[in-house]
Amino acid sequence: MESWLLIIRNVHDETILYEQLNQALQEIRKLNASLEQKVKDRTRELEATNRELEAFAYSVSHDLRAPLRGIDGFSLALLEKYGDQLDHKGKDYLNRIRAATRKMGSLIDDILSLSRIATASLQKKPVDITVMSRDIFQSLREKEPERAAEMHISDDVKVTGDPGLLRVAMQNLIDNAWKFSSQQDVIRIDIARERNGSETRIAIRDNGVGFNMKYYNKLFTMFQRLHSGREFPGTGIGLATVQRIVNRHSGRLWAESEVGKGSAFYMVLPDHTETSQE
Amino acid sequence: MNKKKHILLVEDNRDDVDLTIMALEKCDIVNEVKVARDGDEALSMLYDTEEEPELPVLVLLDINMPKINGFEVLKEIRGNERTRRLPVVILTSSREVQDIHRGYDLGANSYIRKPVGFESFVEAVRNLGRYWLKWNESPV
Numbered sequence: 086m087e088s089w090l091l092i093i094r095n096v097h098d099e100t101i102l103y104e105q106l107n108q109a110l111q112e113i114r115k116l117n118a119s120l121e122q123k124v125k126d127r128t129r130e131l132e133a134t135n136r137e138l139e140a141f142a143y144s145v146s147h148d149l150r151a152p153l154r155g156i157d158g159f160s161l162a163l164l165e166k167y168g169d170q171l172d173h174k175g176k177d178y179l180n181r182i183r184a185a186t187r188k189m190g191s192l193i194d195d196i197l198s199l200s201r202i203a204t205a206s207l208q209k210k211p212v213d214i215t216v217m218s219r220d221i222f223q224s225l226r227e228k229e230p231e232r233a234a235e236m237h238i239s240d241d242v243k244v245t246g247d248p249g250l251l252r253v254a255m256q257n258l259i260d261n262a263w264k265f266s267s268q269q270d271v272i273r274i275d276i277a278r279e280r281n282g283s284e285t286r287i288a289i290r291d292n293g294v295g296f297n298m299k300y301y302n303k304l305f306t307m308f309q310r311l312h313s314g315r316e317f318p319g320t321g322i323g324l325a326t327v328q329r330i331v332n333r334h335s336g337r338l339w340a341e342s343e344v345g346k347g348s349a350f351y352m353v354l355p356d357h358t359e360t361s362q363e
Numbered sequence: 364m365n366k367k368k369h370i371l372l373v374e375d376n377r378d379d380v381d382l383t384i385m386a387l388e389k390c391d392i393v394n395e396v397k398v399a400r401d402g403d404e405a406l407s408m409l410y411d412t413e414e415e416p417e418l419p420v421l422v423l424l425d426i427n428m429p430k431i432n433g434f435e436v437l438k439e440i441r442g443n444e445r446t447r448r449l450p451v452v453i454l455t456s457s458r459e460v461q462d463i464h465r466g467y468d469l470g471a472n473s474y475i476r477k478p479v480g481f482e483s484f485v486e487a488v489r490n491l492g493r494y495w496l497k498w499n500e501s502p503v
Contacts, residue, residue, distance in 0.1 A: 143459055147427055150456045150479055155378035158481040190479030
């Protein structure tokens with residue numbers, strides 16, 4: 086008799102349990118649905134913001150460049166047509182106006198290309214970093230043939246990613262390696278594919294001036310520069326661009342350096358073969 | 364050969380008009396320059412006259428203009444039997460892909476983005492002049 090009661094109670098408990106479970110399940114479903122709605126709403130908001138940013142970049146490209154052309158053009162006209170009425174200082178001021186104008190022009194161009202990177206659609210393909218890097222290095226040599234420079238790169242540096250964006254990234258990294266090594270007798274750039282634990286990274290090393298790791302948090306920030314423009318010209322947008330490209334690939338970018346001992350930049354890009362194994 | 368023919372410059376910004384004329388002068392381009400200050404004016408200069416107006420040897424066309432923009436002017440030029448072969452060079456501030464594509468889709472012969480530095484701009488104008496006014500066989 087007692088055992089029967091026990092069974093009945095057990096069944097009763099189970100029914101309650103089942104009901105509770107069912108209720109919980111329904112709640113989870115409801116939560117799921119509202120979460121999905123939230124994601125949809127957020128995505129729509131983000132897409133709207135993106136479109137606004139694109140429109141902003143567009144108007145920057147049109148509207149900010151036009152007055153700059155005027156400033157530069159009329160300054161030059163003053164110099165050429167009324168230069169004899171100006172003393173040395175007056176001419177110097179006009180030349181400075183022109184230099185500042187051109188600087189602002191290249192800043193605008195850099196901001197524009199950065200914003201394009203943020204909104205461009207990603208087309209992933211196999212990319213041969215070796216061939217790309219040699220090509221970039223070659224054009225640097227042609228631009229500054231008087232510099233002694235060597236680049237070492239293994240033949241096997243291949244990744245999956247957007248070829249256009251990765252070219253911009255490699256261009257910036259190699260440009261930097263070249264620029265910040267320009268005080269050395271021989272510019273030396275090493276690019277290698279390295280296995281580090283479970284991931285493969287691309288390492289770009291140079292023998293340049295390096296930087297103080299104390300300022301590392303500024304390294305990848307837009308318009309932040311760790312060297313003066315007189316020493317090494319630049320707009321301070323290159324590494325921010327590289328960072329953004331790597332982000333778009335869901336990859337990682339970091340650097341190590343010591344003043345006077347060169348820099349090393351590391352890039353990890355998730356690979357097709359590796360992600361499919363996960 | 365084309366020396367007597369004029370260039371039609373369609374540009375709403377006065378500074379840009381002066382700069383372009385200064386650049387043309389610097390390059391010893393002697394063709395007369397007629398200026399349309401917006402798309403509307405350009406269209407009336409090309410079409411709205413009693414007798415058929417003489418066509419320019421080259422149209423330098425800005426995109427962003429009030430009322431009728433450069434694209435609409437280009438569309439009109441290509442859609443009209445009398446002007447459809449007219450060489451049109453877009454001369455603008457924008458390097459946005461959608462503008463470049465749209466320009467070519469509508470039948471622009473060339474697309475030049477005006478550089479900020481005046482010397483570069485002069486260089487661009489010099490090449491433009493050499494190509495379109497000297498070497499190119501004009502359809503007009």
